[in-house]
Amino acid sequence: MRVETIFEMTSPYRDSFRIKGFRFGNGEKTLAIAGPMRGDEIQQQYICSQIVRRLTMAEQHGRISEGKSILVIPSCNPFSMNVSRRFWAMDNTDINRMFPGYSQGETTQRIAAAIFSALEGFEYGIQLASYYVPGDFVPHVRMITTGYETLDTAKLFGMKFVSLCKPRPFDTALLNYNWQIWNTKAFSVYAGCTSRIDSTAASETVDAIMRMMQAAKILTKTVTLSPAYEPAVVDESELLHVKASHAGIFYRLKSPGSSIESGDVLAQIIDPYNGQCLSEVKSPADGIVFFAHNQPLVFENGLIFMIRGM
Amino acid sequence: MIKTIVSTELPIDEKFRIRKNVISGTQKGPRLCVVTGTHGDELEGQMVCYELVKTVSENLKFLEGTLEVYPAFNPLGIDTIQRGIPNFDLDMNRIFPGDPLGTMAEQTAYALIEDIKGADMVIDIHSSNLYLRETPQVRINEKTAEKLVPFAEHLGMDFIWVHDAATVLEATLAWSLNVAETPCLVVEMGVGQRINNSMCRRLVNGIFNLMKHLGMWTGKVASPETKPVICQGGSVTFLNAETSGVFLTDLKCGTRVSETETIGMIVDPLQGKMLSRVTSPVSGYMFTIRAYPIVYEGSLMARIFNS
């Protein structure tokens, strides 16, 4: 393992902003893993640390395939995480909306450019990502459909689900979109939650990424991992959206991954003044909870569940 | 007449509302929508709305058509001094045309677009942000320039910037409306969190001029004092900070600068040292200058139109 500084920038009042890369193996640029770009992606930070640990051991045991190299960037944005801000604190911009970046542009465009130049040219790319709506997901691999996406490789992770989504106009500035356009087989891995560590979902995700490395022959000599799933492919436009009919206190009864039947109560919305149940949120179909709101309060019409129907 | 476009419950005994004032004239005529407050830290539009509603209401006999004023697209943002939408950390001007099935923010964006659609003209007023100071200007996407520049000239702003089409801008209100064949002009001026009275009065006068041109205002209007500098297909130089530090300047925007002229310096207060001198790489019209003094490498310092 070799550690290098991929990007460094002085700060007027803080230590220098540094992005570090951890390289394993030698030879062709085979796999790059990008860690948190947002300061609240704690689960993703933890997962990256575990991957670096596992790869360090794999390298010590000679398990990295001849002629293949791996790069892990465990944090693309330590500054925001250190001050509990989601985005770049000085101007509230999102590094993951700045790709492919511009080295002569604004601060976060420069950071994105430096990250992208380190990450481009790899055969496979994995980003530990979070969703723009706060909530918990069933762990899954997500791909943007650009025409370059590779479903077969996505299945190698052996996670329960692979989801496909159409890019919206502003998605063209995401790392993942640009990775694909520049010929990297790119995947976003959603590891359940974001701002806290869920160790079960984290170890499932770490295993999935290690499994993908074994299946893609980036690692030799398989080691035992938790059992793989035969992934179900989910078209995100077909997910059923459940909205809150009232605002109030959100009391969740079903979590991501739960199997449910039509009419099952997913949550209760409680009147914050008198404690009465304002609404029992019911499932519109048989299926699996794919996404669930995770805040204690909810707004009227707020998106609280996404259900993958059977 | 005050109309409520969006009304939904917040968790604890409060309604989230977006409202507009619809002022109808004595005669039928065009429909003009004035929109602002999408970014909660931009306040110039508040004075413009106030002056406009007050003057038109007091002089209804001159109005032929309908003026609709939307002072606060993002009321919670204004109330909490946040640029984006609170709880979502989303820039509202990046989620248009919205989605009736999406998040609350996307549903709101959708409802607003549907409400405005079909207007004869829309003016979307912004006032830069905390970081940059802007000369009063109109911004127009090159794809709609031919149609919109002639209207923009009536607003009496100093500068009209016809910029190229960036995909990220496709999620703005202006883009979404223009795609829906509802013409929309974007005004930028001043700096975030402050109101510059004289700039606001100029824009109010400009809006009356435009209303006159549209045939919906028969009252007296002073002609604009300035002819705008129009940057059409011309090149705009973006000047970014070479070093992180504290930016000091004596200059204002809306001035001509010459090549190699010093715009300011970036200094280190701990060591009492200048870290870099910010100089103009071109001669031209500086229509944007850095307002917030703390800068990082890459922070935008100025925009200069090389005329």
Ligand SMILES: [Zn+2]
């Ligand atoms: Zn704005």
